[in-house]
Amino acid sequence: MEIRGYTQSDEVSWIRCRTLSFLNTAYYDNVLNKKEIYKNSAIEIVAVEDGQIVGLLDIEYEQEENTICTKGKGLGGMIWHIAAHPDFQRKRIGTKLLEQAEQISKEKGLQYLEAWTRDDEWVNKWYIKNNFEKVYSYLQVFIEGNEEVQEVINVNVPNLKVVQAFAHYTGDDQSYIKSKFKRAHDCNCYIKKLV
Structure with a gap:
């Protein structure tokens, strides 16, 4: 090699x-x-x-x-x-x-x-x-599916629907975030x- x-x-x-x-x-x-x-x-x-x-x-x-x-x-x-x-x-x-x-x-x-x-x-x-x-x-959070997206994302553009998102969570309640979203990774x- x-x-x-x-x-x-x-x-x-x-x-x-x-x-x-x-x-x-x-x-x-x-x-x-x-x-x-x-x-x-x-x-x-x-x-x-x-x-x-x-x-x-x-x-x-x-x-x-x-x-x-x-x-x-x-x-x-x-x-x-x-x-x-x-x-x-x-x-x-x-x-x-x-x-x-x-x-x-x-x-x-x-x-x-x-x-x-x-x-x-x-x-x-x-x-x-x-x-x-x-x-x-910190946590890298993938927000996917109707329930997850609708709970955290408000769209103010007519006819635009968010189907997934990517976010960073730097707060102290990581266990809550991990229980709330199917895909949350420690970074x-x-x-x-x-x-």
């Missing part, structure tokens, strides 16, 4: 890898049809085996404090994507990508990495195992200090 920088010719394989790796997670519906182009500088690396992208990691990083990241001190890098193709999991691809990205991040003068993930237990354990610290959490922020 080779770890190298992402190139534009990797895009289709990158999208396939990301989509398949997210399929059996709480992010199953977060499907992309093209790879983002970041406004700021980014570390974009891939793991390749037999010409196929089997892992990926993207970090957009700051030149000025708190312009991308929000929970750490100093210059940070936001991990936007980290994934291993399901046919190649359990080969430490994510860890190898992270190790390479940390080395590059330190060379660029970053003090920490920030990552956000939903409530998949194995993903959260992976971050903790790799020395990230959970520093914040956890992790920080890893690099210095």
